[in-house]
Amino acid sequence: MAEPAAEEQRFSLREVLDTFRSCLSENREVLVADYVAGWRGLVRFLNSLGSVFSFISKDATNKIQILDNFLQSENRVHYASVQSMVQFELENELVDLTKRGKFPESGCRTLLRLHRALRWLELFLERLRTSGEDGKTSAMCSEAYNESLAQHHPWIVRTAAGVAFCALPGRATFFEVMNAGAPDQVVAMLGDALPLISEVYQVVEDVYAHNDLLQLP
Numbered sequence: 001m002a003e004p005a006a007e008e009q010r011f012s013l014r015e016v017l018d019t020f021r022s023c024l025s026e027n028r029e030v031l032v033a034d035y036v037a038g039w040r041g042l043v044r045f046l047n048s049l050g051s052v053f054s055f056i057s058k059d060a061t062n063k064i065q066i067l068d069n070f071l072q073s074e075n076r077v078h079y080a081s082v083q084s085m086v087q088f089e090l091e092n093e094l095v096d097l098t099k100r101g102k103f104p105e106s107g108c109r110t111l112l113r114l115h116r117a118l119r120w121l122e123l124f125l126e127r128l129r130t131s132g133e134d135g136k137t138s139a140m141c142s143e144a145y146n147e148s149l150a151q152h153h154p155w156i157v158r159t160a161a162g163v164a165f166c167a168l169p170g171r172a173t174f175f176e177v178m179n180a181g182a183p184d185q186v187v188a189m190l191g192d193a194l195p196l197i198s199e200v201y202q203v204v205e206d207v208y209a210h211n212d213l214l215q216l217p
């Protein structure tokens with residue numbers, strides 16, 4: 001039987017986690033291609049949850065595409081890692097630092113949006129990992145969102161996100177879609193994964209903080 005097309009393949013939590021694992025090089029550089037691949041896997045998961053989430057997955061896909069374009073451009077060598085991308089774009093004044101202007105789609109501001117979402121993911125997965133069988137995924141998602149991304153979104157986006165969260169399936173179905181075995185195996189896998197997601201998040205946070213880029217418009 002023919003292999004399904006990439007976008008039709010079932011989401012696999014392990015694959016996504018492996019991709020985030022390969023993000024960090026030995027010298028703690030965050031590799032943009034792997035970071036983007038991790039997000040692509042997460043978007044596949046989101047798409048499998050239904051069309052109510054499509055406004056979220058479209059935005060994430062758009063940002064992934066912007067970064068992919070840099071990775072395939074003649075400047076691709078500079079976009080190999082978050083560190084080299086920041087250095088290249090700052091040295092060549094390719095970033096709108098205070099208000100949106102000539103570079104509305106710089107690599108730095110685009111990756112910052114995904115970086116903020118990674119904090120949401122970290123908070124959400126930690127809640128999922130420690131929740132009981134009757135834990136409400138919508139409440140976990142909403143709490144994680146309010147503690148992270150919501151601070152950067154206008155009222156209209158926060159409201160739409162809140163409505164979408166109500167459509168999240170219960171914990172048992174959610175675990176099934178994660179395609180990582182029985183619930184206790186999923187919990188164990190999340191336990192392995194969270195430290196590395198936190199580490200990737202922290203390295204990027206430090207690079208952005210060091211360069212005063214955490215509030216890019």
Ligand SMILES: CCCCCCCC/C=C\CCCCCCCC(=O)N[C@@H](COP(=O)(O)O)[C@H](O)/C=C/CCCCCCCCCCCCC
Binds near residue numbers: 045114
């Ligand atoms: C390990 C498997 C279990 C967890 C699976 C999670 C799957 C999540 C997949 C993707 C998450 C989406 C990431 C969204 C990135 C949002 C970036 C952003 O903040 N964009 C806004 C600002 O962009 P600019 O206008 O400045 O360019 C933009 O306005 C956003 C619009 C869309 C709404 C974003 C709502 C984000 C909610 C995040 C929670 C996703 C809920 C998923 C439920 C599992």
